Amino acid sequence: MLGFLLKRLATLVPTLIGITLVAFGLIRLVPGDPVEVMMGERRLDPEAHAALVKRMGLDQPLPVQYADYVGKLLHGDLGQSLVSREPVSKEFAALFPATVELATAALVFAVGFGLLLGVSAGLKRGSLLDQGVMGLATVGYSMPVFWWGLILIMFFSVQLGWTPVSGRIGIEFDPERVTGFMLIDAWLSGEEGAFKSALMHLVLPALVLGTSTLAVVARMTRSSMLEVLREDYVRTARAKGLSPTRVVVVHALRNALIPVLTVVGLQTGSLLAGAVLTETIFSWPGIGKWLIDSIGRRDYPVVQAGILISALTFIAVNLIVDVLYGVVNPRIRGGGH
């Protein structure tokens, strides 16, 4: 297991170097003088210009700049926002939990319902339920996230008035930040209505973000179930006289979950990307919205950090999934396929 883990980590090295190069290159590849591009309409006198060039180390040779950049990264220094003058890492620490909370809620929703729908469709193959689930899954997979969000806002927030349109919690509440997860913090605060408010703010964004993942998980679970149900060990289990529930849950589902796990890992990437759109629609104060806003403000150090963090999160999640996969399926660990 340790050997597998080390081998897997070693393959990450070139990718990590590549990602830092991309993030490093982001500012320098923008056509024109980086400082002028970043300043935009904000004119700088030559002295301030030179000072900024020096402060950002842009007068150094590129390899030195890169080494400097990586050295700072390793110390957790992501640079400084040009707009707020705050360290990027500080802003990031405040916003990251919001994105994680949203993505987790979306994932729980997607995997929960996806498994349920996929298993029921697989068990009742060819039925109306099966066709309905598969039809909806295809629609869900083809859905433009941002439009889906707008439609749900139109219906649930504007027409029915059930859910708020934006933010993480009602303005009348200000729970103390303990975990960074609004849902938990609101619950801990014990304030009446705070938890409900946080929950209502979370429902629509999570639903929107989770939709395409839900569709993928449902499809994958269904086809994986169909395959597993044909296996000899399932027939044996049935012949032994086990109850249908036990056959499905213990014997079939456990093995059917292996490919589903991979899909869930891959979907984390689309959750991160989807978060950019979902957070923008619902004004959810997370990494995605921060990234888009910073592009608009030409706050390149923030953009640079946002891209880097997203890539690192994606890589980390895939690593975890790979390791889990090795735990679930011993054949992978040996390195053979």
Place this chain on the structure above:
Amino acid sequence: MSAVLDNKPIEPPGPLREFWQGFAANRGALIALIVFALIALTSLFAPLIAPHDPIEQYRDFMLTPPVWSEGGSTRFLLGTDELGRDMLSRLLHGGRVSLGIGLAAVLMSLLPGVLLGLLAAFFQRWLSPAIMRVMDIVLALPALLLAICVITILGPGLVNTVIAIAIGALPGYVRLTRAAALGEIGRDYVTASRVAGASTARLMFITVLPNCLAPLIVNATLSFSSAILETAGLGFLGLGVQAPTPEWGTMLSAARDYITRAPWVVTLPGLTILVSVLAINLMGDGLRDALDPKLKKVA
């Protein structure tokens, strides 16, 4: 006459016919093909069909509802947007932009992707690791984030949108081509061709490539639909095609403020995107069933 027909030996269906039978057996795919053909044709002939200029602003008719709702007029069948532009004309012309970008992005990732994939398969010692490592880096960023990254460097716009989306789709083609080509390289017909003196280029493009096409075509369909979604996503974020060019996603981005007053401004462009993407995805399922029985989903 009938005797002649009767004596005709039964021939197996030709490859094209076999393909069509496989495709048409999937009813959803067939309907999707018709729907997509309609969308593609109306977009192609938008300048002829569209009742108005897509960027002309009829200031006296701002936010006119569609013809079926109260206050609608037959002059603007699907109503007008916040600047008084005809929705129908914008949707038709928008199809040219959205589908055009999707198609261009597919070509711009398919052609280099196939070339790189073949090179990686044929030059396994030196080129393959280099190419595949670079592709791993590209894959380390989710497609939309990568596109945002590219747009940040190049700036927004139509051509840059195509480039941004094409780069994200590239690794899929490289990996697919490489895997398919590796499967073929060891076969006897390739060895025979090599022994007969075929050059590496000939082996790559004439001997091996035609046998790798099936998964590539399926992937092209799927990446076409995701390219349309990404184009719309970028447009919605204001990083894609810039106003006043009609593009489905860009149209939605401006429409957000009118959710309560003019729902049609929001619903129509989104519905168009959904129907197009759905049609392409269903066609992709049909193509997969028809082209590659191995890939056929358990149905």
